[in-house]
Amino acid sequence: MKRAFLLGFGVALGVGAAPAIANDSVETILKDPKQWGIQTGDYANTRYSKLDQITAKNVGKLQVAWSFSTGVLRGHEGGPLVIGDVMYVHTPFPNTVYALDLNQEGKIIWRYEPKQDPGVVPVMCCDTVNRGVAYADGMIFFQQADATVVALDAKTGEKKWSVVNGDPKKGESNTATVLPVKDKLLVGISGGEFGVRGHLTAYDLKTGKQVWRAYSMGPDSELLVDPAKTTELGKPIGENSSLKTWEGDQWKTGGGATWGWYSYDPKLNLVYYGSGNPSTWNPKQRPGDNKWSMTIWARDPDTGMAKWVYQVTPHDEWDYDAVNEMILTDQKIDGKERKLLTHPDRNGFSYTLDRETGELLVAEKYDPVVNWASKIDMDKSSKTYGRPMVVAKYSTEQNGEDVNSQGICPSALGTKDQQPSAYSPKTELFYLPTNHVCMDYEPFRVSYTAGQPYVGATLSMYPAPNSHGGMGNFTAWDNKKGKIVWSLPERFSVWSGALATAGDVVFYGTLEGYLKAVDAKTGKELYKFKTPSGIIGNVMTYEHKGKQYVAVLSGVGGWAGIGLAAGLSGGNEGLGAVGGYAALASYTALGGQLTVFALPDS
Template identity: 85%
Template sequence: MKKTGLWAALSLVVAWALPAHANDELQKMIQDPNQWVIQTGDYANTRYSKLDQINASNVGKLTPTWTFSTGVLRGHEGSPLVIGDVMYVHTPFPNIVYALDLNDDGRIIWKYEPRQDPSVIPVMCCDTVNRGLAYADGMVFLHQADTTLVALDAKTGKVAWTVVNGDPKKGETNTATVLPVKDKLLVGISGGEYGVRCHVTAYDIKTGKRIWRAYSTGPDSELLIDPEKTTELGKPIGKDSSLKTWQGDQWQTGGGCTWGWYSYDPQQNLVYYGTGNPSTWNPKQRPGDNKWSMTIFARDPDTGMAKWVYQMTPHDEWDYDGVNEMMLVDQEIQGQQRPLLVHFDRNGFGYTLDRATGELLVAEKYDPAVNWASKVDMDKNSKTYGRPIVDAKYSTEQNGEDVNTKGICPAALGTKDQQPASFSPKTGLFYVPTNHVCMDYEPFRVSYTPGQPYVGATLSMYAAPGGNGNMGNFIAWDAREGKIVWSLPERFSVWSGALATAGDIVFYGTLEGYLKAVDAKTGKELYKFKTPSGIIGNVMTYTHKGKQYVAVLSGVGGWAGIGLAAGLTDPNAGLGAVGGYAALNDYTALGGQLTVFAIP
């Protein structure tokens, strides 16, 4: 696709240049590029490293230096952490944690293996993945599949405290990491496919005591919303904003789960995250906008109170969860330097907002195949300002129950799912792993029973048109203009997290198992290496004894790889993904391995 040059007068500040009133120890460590102390690289979710020993001129010499088997054969999402001379590695269920000695070729210092009831496995949507550990105050934090939150002594692995965040018997599980902010640990929950009423909870880092909990649906007092002060697109949202958009008490099984990524801006003192799909997937059964599912929240981490919200997909009809990462950068846009939030939503639109006020600045498709909506209404004088303009042809509600609506783009797994993008302050571009996938979607009536699936739709997925059969692209995106700068097609969806570095390169992994490095300016492929299994993990980098390393977990799985991971063969299984990705069997097999690379 179209390539452009660098902007002549790019004025840009990366938002991870933070003042000291965040968690002091953690913040100092985040600013040290020699370590990787938070899953997202920094509080701003940019996944950018200042390291440049490995760069565009020498990355072709990259070589695997050591490997480590995790002993688990399901989807490996997230990435290791590196704290000093120790690497912390996690696994999917049963969520084993390893502390590895970087001074001794990854010797195991300690191992923590939870004893979880395996009955949680069939309740987990879309594989038994976990997106990684967190670190703060000398402790490593693990949110297990069964929603047990565990604080481990980073030196010994000894349990400091535990607390239970949910109930798997009701369908509440966890696949996400957690975010330490100041003296609190922010934790989400999964379970939208089981009619869970979801929330974000803050726990005391030192003790595990619950400080506050904010639900996604329901009364203002439980949403931690002030109807006169909390705004959407600059206007107060008003009393009972959620209750008025659900029929009866449907909000109690409304979903809006919080299993994605969280970011934090200490200058605004706000945390940002997105909420997932409303329950059930059958839109006919839940009339209304179903607030505040599919919503970006900006909250005060001290109190949990929401400052602003923005619902991207009101009355979702396609399972376009809004949980993808919120990336925080300061850039000049529309002639003014502003604090921005950039979000690549499952619904196929790339959003740019002012993160201080919630003002919507840009909303454009980041895959041309997106067809469920023609655009987002950007006319501030319009009654539909900020809402997508839905194409009736692809409306699963309008077409009705037991009607198979065909050719909807993107598929339910979105133009991008949770696999995080990266940002380079050197180019001003965002690097986005995407899915070029469409679907057929047939809603059917379903009844709610606690702990039982509450989906109400049958899906099938396949490659989108216009991609020569390719199911993915890796793109560079200009968030100020809302335009693709360059695009690299991939045979399958790009399901790994990207990493941009000061070496003018961007790394990502493929479902076949390749680690790739491309030129940050042009997208030219500079390096690739095939690891033992498909990559759905997130690439990270660090230094040890003055030498830069790149590491990634490989182990095929996640939603796209659920057929391989769980041994499923029904094309409609895995919520429609098994048939769409059946060809993966010809390119990779199960695995669970960490591969570490360096230049000899």
């Protein structure tokens, strides 16, 4: 499975000897802003850096410091890690991993090149992306496209262990990163468009042995749910179990994939993540709420037991996966200090909850064009409390068969997809990379065959009408008031992850390939530079030898760029995205490059 090239190490990882308690290594690194030790910046998913050498006053002087070609085309999501003097860079399929020596101009220390069956590529929805590696206890962890989880020695690239987390022949694959928590590695699964049964799994960091697995739907015992103790909106779920919300055995191919981001609160000892769409995309074929697809989960990482859940889009009719990031902040809301969780969902509503109890505090649209639901019912005395008030015109489950529901906003891409937001404790604003896209949606009947697409809908996508004409916005969001503070229109969706810094600068990338820097308070554009390909990677920052650097992967692709990435031209191909983004080919081309920026030497 591997070939490592040892080109000489001689670089300190800067974390000392192996810790007595696993996870100390991660928390030590996360306390040091000079390093970037986790894909989301920290366990809270804030993507915020305390580095402040680059400021709103001098960011306009940024220059390219160095670059690195990954040797792979297609969509480059995620971003590099920096541990001590070493940078770890990953690629989409075939999932090559590089260790680069920052003391020697990015010299390759080792590379890992897994030999995967290319048969996994056809079962990867929406491009062959991977959202990056993780680090803990002197090892680099990642899950390959074929759902093989691998642990590598961070110094040498030697494989320490591997374990199979899914079967591509059944449509199971991977696009997500993994999360080390304490002595465990938390791993999700992709494949909601192939009728997989989603799950989150914990493996022992040292050995790769499975510790627990929690499914998204099925019997409570397999969900790791206690009906008397696990709550939704403050009430025990009781008899409101998963099985009763599915017809017959549909839950066995019910979707609920877990391919998004994970966050962790060490004080509460809870992990937060979301589950994806129910299968199929034809809602007529799966009556009921289809629990627990489209759900925010809070789990104990030691046992896997769920403390609370909240299904944001019951009986999904639009493919509004709930896998987007859960950002953890401690803020004062309504005059009271609360431990908050903010989740800008695919469905176009941003939710603010108490992350300890699961109490719903705020739920508002973060793009005014959202029309599939008028609001979220916030009346605690109502039988529909916490549910979206669906507008019948934009339901895809109309009377009769084969009805093409038109003008639905947002599209299946969501008002934002997986592209992660950032949060600045200085401004108390959330910076959301978003899609400004609507769709027509026509379901059709489909039967399940293992390893074959289980979609059952034809989509077409286009810019939101009667708007700025573009397909994206970069938006500053107030999670306590549920209001947009400012919003910057973009020609195409903003498919890049954002970065906020103590220098009062926020960075993001565009599908045309621009790295942009804006003022954290006002949104004023301060800098832009066009990289060789469209950016769907996540901007990160680190410090080396006293200098702050900003880095991002460019390489167009992902769902929005699937037409370019996979060479598709039919308007309804790529689950509807190809036609909507046809103009993107006039602005960028395929590539795979890391670009690193810094201020010039004074």
